[in-house]
Amino acid sequence: MKEFAYDRAPDIPTALALLGDDPDARYLGGGTNLVDLMKTGVERPARLVDLAALPLDRIDRAADGSVHIGATVTNSDLAVHPDIRRGHPALTRAVLAGASGQLRNMATVGGNLLQRTRCPYFTDLTGPCNKREPGSGCPAVAGEHRHHAVLGASGHCVAVHPSDLAVALTAFDARVTYETTDGTGTLPFTDFYLPVGDTPHRETALPSGALITGVTLPPPAPVTVRSTYRKVRERASYAFAIGSVAAGLDIEDGIVREVRLALGAVASRPWRAYAAERALTGRPATATAFTDAADAELAAAAPLPGNAYKVPLVRNLVVAVLTELAQEADR
Ligand SMILES: Cc1cc2nc3c(=O)[nH]c(=O)nc-3n(C[C@H](O)[C@H](O)[C@H](O)COP(=O)(O)OP(=O)(O)OC[C@H]3O[C@@H](n4cnc5c(N)ncnc54)[C@H](O)[C@@H]3O)c2cc1C
Numbered sequence: 501m502k503e504f505a506y507d508r509a510p511d512i513p514t515a516l517a518l519l520g521d522d523p524d525a526r527y528l529g530g531g532t533n534l535v536d537l538m539k540t541g542v543e544r545p546a547r548l549v550d551l552a553a554l555p556l557d558r559i560d561r562a563a564d565g566s567v568h569i570g571a572t573v574t575n576s577d578l579a580v581h582p583d584i585r586r587g588h589p590a591l592t593r594a595v596l597a598g599a600s601g602q603l604r605n606m607a608t609v610g611g612n613l614l615q616r617t618r619c620p621y622f623t624d625l626t627g628p629c630n631k632r633e634p635g636s637g638c639p640a641v642a643g644e645h646r647h648h649a650v651l652g653a654s655g656h657c658v659a660v661h662p663s664d665l666a667v668a669l670t671a672f673d674a675r676v677t678y679e680t681t682d683g684t685g686t687l688p689f690t691d692f693y694l695p696v697g698d699t700p701h702r703e704t705a706l707p708s709g710a711l712i713t714g715v716t717l718p719p720p721a722p723v724t725v726r727s728t729y730r731k732v733r734e735r736a737s738y739a740f741a742i743g744s745v746a747a748g749l750d751i752e753d754g755i756v757r758e759v760r761l762a763l764g765a766v767a768s769r770p771w772r773a774y775a776a777e778r779a780l781t782g783r784p785a786t787a788t789a790f791t792d793a794a795d796a797e798l799a800a801a802a803p804l805p806g807n808a809y810k811v812p813l814v815r816n817l818v819v820a821v822l823t824e825l826a827q828e829a830d831r
């Protein structure tokens with residue numbers, strides 16, 4: 501491993517100053533992704549700025565009911581927090597569906613959002629990869645792409661985003677807050693991750709050097725309280741999704757008043773299913789309407805030869821999750 505400098509920042513201004521505009525410096529959250537990538541040589545930082553001592557480890561509810569989750573809150577602490585469990589159960593389920601207990605004890609909210617893709621070519625330094633080395637090519641398109649994208653991909657990169665938490669945050673209109681030396685900023689989740697286009701190495705809209713300070717959830721509403729997250733993976737635990745759905749459903753007199761849907765492991769970023777939401781809002785909450793909504797979203801799918809299975813998988817997942825939420829509403 502390349503030698504690097506290590507500093508533990510006592511406060512946010514110091515963290516920003518230590519990172520400065522050095523392209524070879526990195527913030528360190530729990531280290532569960534960054535340190536792995538350093539061991540394999542994908543990441544070769546000259547400086548690590550450890551965020552563990554920053555005052556960003558709290559979950560606070562504001563007077564209007566919105567909840568701010570600090571960037572260094574661990575995934576484990578997030579999953580057990582009563583405000584999240586009550587107001588946004590989909591978020592709790594998404595966090596608990598990820599990684600393992602030990603990893604969740606270390607992993608932070610900020611680091612989870614910025615974890616890198618699990619495309620095997622990304623970590624194979626012997627071959628090309630546009631995300632790791634812009635312009636070098638994408639061997640996954642003609643190679644191994646069983647787990648790759650079916651929506652919104654480009655010929656430049658077909659990798660999927662691996663975070664479960666980010667899918668739930670995308671469904672429920674959360675915002676990312678950050679600091680730079682120029683001040684405070686905020687981004688809705690739907691704008692936080694960039695479309696892949698021809699720049700797969702540029703993954704988020706964060707300004708350079710920005711420190712994520714947290715995530716803000718809007719106040720709980722019927723559509724967030726009756727919500728869930730379901731993930732399909734190749735083994736029962738300790739595996740990334742091959743398809744996932746975060747959903748919330750508010751039904752009145754059998755009619756869908758509001759619905760939130762986001763899909764995971766199908767695109768370079770968590771995929772907010774706006775077409776499905778539009779197709780379902782105002783319709784009777786029936787299996788036919790749920791299927792039509794899933795089809796409306798997946799009409800844009802462009803699978804590769806090896807991952808066409810994901811389209812029916814996600815379609816069935818959307819219908820199953822909406823049916824489950826509708827049955828809960830009936831009880
Ligand atoms: C075996 C294994 C299985 C896993 N399974 C899953 C899974 O099923 N689902 C899932 O969602 N995740 C899974 N993960 C990923 C895990 O959740 C992430 O590794 C973890 O969330 C990253 O958090 P961290 O705090 O350790 O980040 P770090 O590794 O410390 O950092 C990751 C990146 O974020 C940057 N960063 C960290 N904090 C900030 C901040 N506040 N501001 C700006 N930049 C920041 C770092 O510079 C780095 O680039 C798995 C990981 C492993 C090793």
Ligand code: SF4
Nearest residue numbers: 619629638657658659
């Ligand atoms: S899919 Fe993306 S990450 Fe994977 S090899 Fe292609 S460019 Fe690299």
